[in-house]
Amino acid sequence: MDLLKPFALALLASTALAPGAAAASGQTAKPSPSLQAQLQQAQAQMARMQAQIDALEKRLTALTAPNAADAAQVAQTQTQAQPTPGGGAPETPTLASTAETARHADATAAQALASAEKAQGAIALTQRAVAATKWAANTSISGEMFLNLSNITQHTAGANNAANGVGVNLKRAFIGVNHRFTSKVSAAILLDADNVTGQPTAVNPPNSSANLVGKGIYVRNAYAEVKLHPALTIRLGAAEMPWISYAEAAENQRHVERSLLERIGYGNPADWGVHLSGDFLRQGTTSLSYGLAVVNGGGYRQARVTKSVDVEARLSGTWNGFYAAAGGYYGKRGNDIETLAGNGASSFRTASRIDFMGGYKSSVIGIGGEYFYARDWNNVAVNPAVNALSQDTASGWSAFGHYNLSRQWRAFLRYDQVHPNRMTVRDLQDDLFIGGLQFSPLKYVDLALVYKRETVNGGSLATSNGVIGCGGTATPNFFATVAGPSALCKGNGTYDEVGLFTAIRF
Numbered sequence: 001m002d003l004l005k006p007f008a009l010a011l012l013a014s015t016a017l018a019p020g021a022a023a024a025s026g027q028t029a030k031p032s033p034s035l036q037a038q039l040q041q042a043q044a045q046m047a048r049m050q051a052q053i054d055a056l057e058k059r060l061t062a063l064t065a066p067n068a069a070d071a072a073q074v075a076q077t078q079t080q081a082q083p084t085p086g087g088g089a090p091e092t093p094t095l096a097s098t099a100e101t102a103r104h105a106d107a108t109a110a111q112a113l114a115s116a117e118k119a120q121g122a123i124a125l126t127q128r129a130v131a132a133t134k135w136a137a138n139t140s141i142s143g144e145m146f147l148n149l150s151n152i153t154q155h156t157a158g159a160n161n162a163a164n165g166v167g168v169n170l171k172r173a174f175i176g177v178n179h180r181f182t183s184k185v186s187a188a189i190l191l192d193a194d195n196v197t198g199q200p201t202a203v204n205p206p207n208s209s210a211n212l213v214g215k216g217i218y219v220r221n222a223y224a225e226v227k228l229h230p231a232l233t234i235r236l237g238a239a240e241m242p243w244i245s246y247a248e249a250a251e252n253q254r255h256v257e258r259s260l261l262e263r264i265g266y267g268n269p270a271d272w273g274v275h276l277s278g279d280f281l282r283q284g285t286t287s288l289s290y291g292l293a294v295v296n297g298g299g300y301r302q303a304r305v306t307k308s309v310d311v312e313a314r315l316s317g318t319w320n321g322f323y324a325a326a327g328g329y330y331g332k333r334g335n336d337i338e339t340l341a342g343n344g345a346s347s348f349r350t351a352s353r354i355d356f357m358g359g360y361k362s363s364v365i366g367i368g369g370e371y372f373y374a375r376d377w378n379n380v381a382v383n384p385a386v387n388a389l390s391q392d393t394a395s396g397w398s399a400f401g402h403y404n405l406s407r408q409w410r411a412f413l414r415y416d417q418v419h420p421n422r423m424t425v426r427d428l429q430d431d432l433f434i435g436g437l438q439f440s441p442l443k444y445v446d447l448a449l450v451y452k453r454e455t456v457n458g459g460s461l462a463t464s465n466g467v468i469g470c471g472g473t474a475t476p477n478f479f480a481t482v483a484g485p486s487a488l489c490k491g492n493g494t495y496d497e498v499g500l501f502t503a504i505r506f
Helices: 004-016 018-028 035-063 068-080 095-137 242-251 260-264
Strands: 139-156 165-180 185-194 217-229 232-240 270-283 286-295 310-319 322-331 351-361 365-375 393-404 409-419 429-442 445-457 460-463 466-469 493-505
Touching: 035 095, 095 139, 139 466, 217 270, 232 242, 242 260, 242 286, 242 310, 242 322, 242 351, 242 365, 260 365, 260 393, 260 409, 260 460, 429 460, 445 460, 445 466, 466 493
Parallel strands: none
Antiparallel strands: 139 165, 139 493, 165 185, 185 217, 217 232, 232 270, 270 286, 286 310, 310 322, 322 351, 351 365, 365 393, 393 409, 409 429, 429 445, 445 493, 460 466
């Protein structure tokens, strides 16, 4: 009986598959309009083939029944139940024709399977390409460079300084990557190269081997961001601090000189912690915004673990071109760390600072000012049991303005005055004047011809332009008695710079 199975299968295939196979063959000959259509057509064809195979199995079972007479009767009944296309009596196919029909059905099924696999592969490749395109569309790469070609003339107590000369310097370079996962979730990283040809406190060091290019590369920003509401954006990691970022945007001359607090080291532009920001109100020219940072206090160059956290906050608003802001800082500046038994405390005082800023901007002019007052900013780690002069205050202000001569030309001025040691070195004073003419040939390129003059009287001070003043750095906190300041250098210092300052953004 088993020998009848191939012949029965061929016989049944000829009567049951011939019309369906012909239809399937006719359908596969038609071109598909797309990969998706090809896949759907192949799937439908395979479904029809599966139904035909099921029918063949049923008829094969009937042919191999124990009673051959019954099997023949079943086969005859099923054959008679299927009319021929012409409506006449069913024809009995030959062995060769039924075998050919079976081979054709098998080839058609294999072709359908191959078409389905090819379509699935093409669709998977297309999906990967779409995913890569979507990722690229949600990722941005940015960069910024501050380059200058300038001549420096610096005098310390009337004598020439090692910083004198002409040269090109890369004052700052940033490169960042930002990726947005959803409309509310994103992440960013920003690398910062700071004054790569020399230390900030020694602009032109004699020993250049100690200040190789690339030494000052830091991770300035590295955070995850979630925007829950226009009034609440959360950043976790190293991000911009509320005050200095606001002051730089208000003045908009960062490539020429740092803002007041960063220039003299009384604030960090970025730090590690949790940063909150948002808009309470934003309608037309009117807005009310805030910034709040809870950080370790050591700045973005020191990712410390501290026993307490520092807090900086800012509240700002705009109205018809006028803007104003108030803020402050309170904390240990990263000095409150765990110490080994017997080593004593790591911090003795708390640094604090209050800030105010205001001004007016239009399409033609801009004018503004900034003021700060700080207490014990540089005295957190000074032990009062050892150093009598362990308390100090500082204050300073900055006034700035610009006038847009045209869409490409701008004239600008700025004047700073700082008293860094009001209690310990009362005569110490820093003054900075900046004037320049800026040309912006392209949207992201600024070229400024600048003149700077900074003077320090009554001692010395480390600023963004180096150590200016008498021969030694004024460090009154290391003197144990009130008579200590009399031993400090009392000479004056000047710093003059003329050059071309550029900002290139991309």
